[in-house]
Amino acid sequence: MNKDDIRRRIKARKTMLDAAEKNSAAEKVFSILEKTAAFMLADRILMYHSLPDELSTHKFIDRWASKKHFYLPRVNGVNLDILPYDETRLSLGSFQIEEPTGDDTTDINDIELIIVPAVAYDRQGNRVGRGKGYYDRLLTGSKATKIGVGYDFQLIEEGIDTDPHDVRMDVVITESHHIVIRRK
Template sequence: MRKKEIRQFMLEKLINLPEKKKIDYTDSIHKKLTSSAEWQQSEVIALTISRGDEIDTHHLINQALSDGKKVCVPRCEPEGKKLIFHYIQSLNDAVPSFYGLLEPEPHLQVAQKSEIDLVIVPGLAFSSEGYRIGFGGGYYDRFLADYRGDTISMAYSFQLTAEEFEEEYDIPVKKIMTEL
């Protein structure tokens, strides 16, 4: 399968996942993630604000803030297709913007890449080597190209695929957390 077909297939599976399973699986993934060494040792965590059928990150953002961690979320800069992470104090620091995403207010302090200990990388499909199919813009691959900290993706187990789809510019994540 090509990336476009895999992306569409996974979007349909996410849409059709029963709400009860989504809640149970997400809870299990969150528990694994927040008890991981990477999470525990991180002072600054970067993650997107989830929407739609993505694995929820709202709870994780609140958890990180209540744990005393610094949280930064990205703004998409369409020119150059780059991510700029800004520190937030709460989800109220985000506003609807690019592609209907919730992104931080542009005046908020920018987090330097070297300050970020852990990046929770979104995706739709994942290979066993940590390569991912995202939403098609290549924003995270550009950001991760010279990032040296930890990277984790959250996925439902059905998002893991045996398909080979990595391309030369793709950057794998170091770990994938599922409900299993």
């Protein structure tokens, strides 16, 4: 399925969610995530700091911040820097996303688990992002386990058209799906 069509369809569907549905979905998804071996074994985790239309990560980060080392991305030109999460060092950055401040960047190869946002996923681990390629550039070559999280309706059954630079997920988790992608 065409990525622009998917973006339009998912954006329209997200506008129909109320606060209770958003909270319930986030609780279900992150409850599944925290029971995965990848999460239990990882100490250094790259998360995203959710926007209002994304599956909220805020409560999950708060719940685990004293037990795990979380990192957040920060836009730097056409790339993403990775910095340690510290709720006292967040400021509005590019695209009105709360981003970490400071100069203490971390190499992507030091990260063990990456929780990746997207507009949509398919059952083969392909994803549709917002269209700028930030995560594909960041994830290229990373050995970390990549887990995509989202609402049930963000799982596209028809499959997603891919480009050579697209990076697939190892796992996709929604409210009622936990899909482990088998690599060939």
